[in-house]
Amino acid sequence: MKIKTKILVDRLAKTISEWPGVECICLNEAALPDTLDMYFTLILDVYYGVNKDGSIPDSDERCRLYGDDVAAFESSEKFSHGKSGESKDRFLINDLPVHLEFKSVKLIEERVTIADSKLDSFHLIKDSGTYGFYRLTNGELIFSRSGWINGIRRRIANLDNEFWRLMRNAHQSKMEHFLMDLGAAVIQNDEFNCLISEAGFIKSACLTLFCINRCFEPSHKAYYEQVLKLPVQPESFRAAFTTFISRENSSGMKRSFELAKLLARGIINL
Numbered sequence: 681m682k683i684k685t686k687i688l689v690d691r692l693a694k695t696i697s698e699w700p701g702v703e704c705i706c707l708n709e710a711a712l713p714d715t716l717d718m719y720f721t722l723i724l725d726v727y728y729g730v731n732k733d734g735s736i737p738d739s740d741e742r743c744r745l746y747g748d749d750v751a752a753f754e755s756s757e758k759f760s761h762g763k764s765g766e767s768k769d770r771f772l773i774n775d776l777p778v779h780l781e782f783k784s785v786k787l788i789e790e791r792v793t794i795a796d797s798k799l800d801s802f803h804l805i806k807d808s809g810t811y812g813f814y815r816l817t818n819g820e821l822i823f824s825r826s827g828w829i830n831g832i833r834r835r836i837a838n839l840d841n842e843f844w845r846l847m848r849n850a851h852q853s854k855m856e857h858f859l860m861d862l863g864a865a866v867i868q869n870d871e872f873n874c875l876i877s878e879a880g881f882i883k884s885a886c887l888t889l890f891c892i893n894r895c896f897e898p899s900h901k902a903y904y905e906q907v908l909k910l911p912v913q914p915e916s917f918r919a920a921f922t923t924f925i926s927r928e929n930s931s932g933m934k935r936s937f938e939l940a941k942l943l944a945r946g947i948i949n950l
Contacts, residue, residue, distance in 0.1 A: 685711055688722060688773060689822065692780070695745055697823045701728045701735045703785055704829045706819025710899065715776060719901055723779045725819050727829065729786055736782060742769060749773055788816070788832065795843050796835050802843075806850040809887065814896035836896075848891035852948065855884035859944050866933045874933045881940050882925060885947055889913060892950050914946025 693705050708723035728736050737745065739755035746753075746769075753771040766787070769780040791812065794801045813836045821829060858881035865874035883900075886907045890897045893910045897903075904925075908918055924939040 682715060684715055684776075685722060688776065688778070689724070692722075692724060692746070692778070693822050695747075696724070696726055696780075697825075699728070699736055702823075703727045703729070703825050704821060705823040706815070706829070707822050708815065708819055710901075721777045721779055723781065724822075725815055726780060726782045727785050727788065728782055729784050736767075739767070739769065742780075743771070746771065747773065785828065788812075792832055792835050795839055799842055799846060802846050806847065809851075810847065810890070810896040811899070814898055817896060818898075839894075844891050844894050848888055851884050851887040851891060855881060855888055855944060855947070858884055859940055862937050862940055866937045869933070871933070874936070878924075878936060878940070881944075882921075885943055888947050892947070912950060914943070914950060917943070917946060920946075 689707060689711070696702055696705060704727050706725045706727075708721075708725060710719065711722045713720045726736075736742070742755070743750060743753045751772045753769065755767060755769045757767045766784065767782040769778075769782075771778050791805050791808070794805050795813070816829070816836060817833055824830075858877050862874060862877035862881055865871075865877055883903075886903050887897055889907055889910055889912075893912050895906075895910065898906050907913075908921070920939050920942050924936065924943065
């Protein structure tokens with residue numbers, strides 16, 4: 681981590697860790713590149729609500745506590761199944777983009793419990809995928825009040841085969857759906873829907889492969905690098921995959937559809 685980034689991380693962590701409701705803080709890997717990298721963002725996942733005084737300050741108070749040099753502050757709240765449990769603050773400090781994501785310990789516990797012991801409720805988590813588990817597992821722990829996250833990490837590291845089978849089926853079904861849409865777009869010579877279907881197809885194909893390899897899905901930026909390193913993948917996957925996503929491939933929609941069918945067939949047969 682660059683010194684400039686570490687100073688800012690330490691500053692924010694000191695402020696946030698003083699809120700009684702905060703259980704732990706994790707640094708996202710998006711903060712590892714140089715601050716001049718276009719993909720650089722200082723992202724902190726803040727897990728809160730483990731004790732009786734489990735609340736966090738409201739958005740106006742949080743903005744004030746972050747410091748006088750905060751610029752372009754905005755805050756949003758996310759609802760899941762009608763319940764609030766996640767909020768996100770975005771702002772700049774000295775032109776560095778900062779994202780703070782506040783995640784309810786209770787909501788995390790519910791999702792992990794479904795994944796490891798209540799798969800009859802799998803439909804409640806299948807659309808959210810496994811990216812949240814990836815962040816729980818791979819975030820650099822910079823503050824922990826009780827060690828709660830260590831127990832969570834152990835649980836999601838040992839999810840059984842049935843979880844991965846259900847998650848694979850969900851993503852593979854989407855992959856097949858986008859493949860059919862791509863075929864329809866080719867027949868109709870519909871370039872717009874072809875592009876949409878290509879994007880949906882390749883994302884779902886990658887997600888299916890992550891599930892086959894029992895790997896949590898990374899950020900979109902890391903898809904390309906990580907999917908090519910998966911130990912279990914179809915024969916000639918790399919060549920077909922890189923050709924499919926290449927913008928230099930000017931062979932047209934029909935060729936794209938043929939490559940998609942080749943990729944899908946290989947993944948389904950694994």
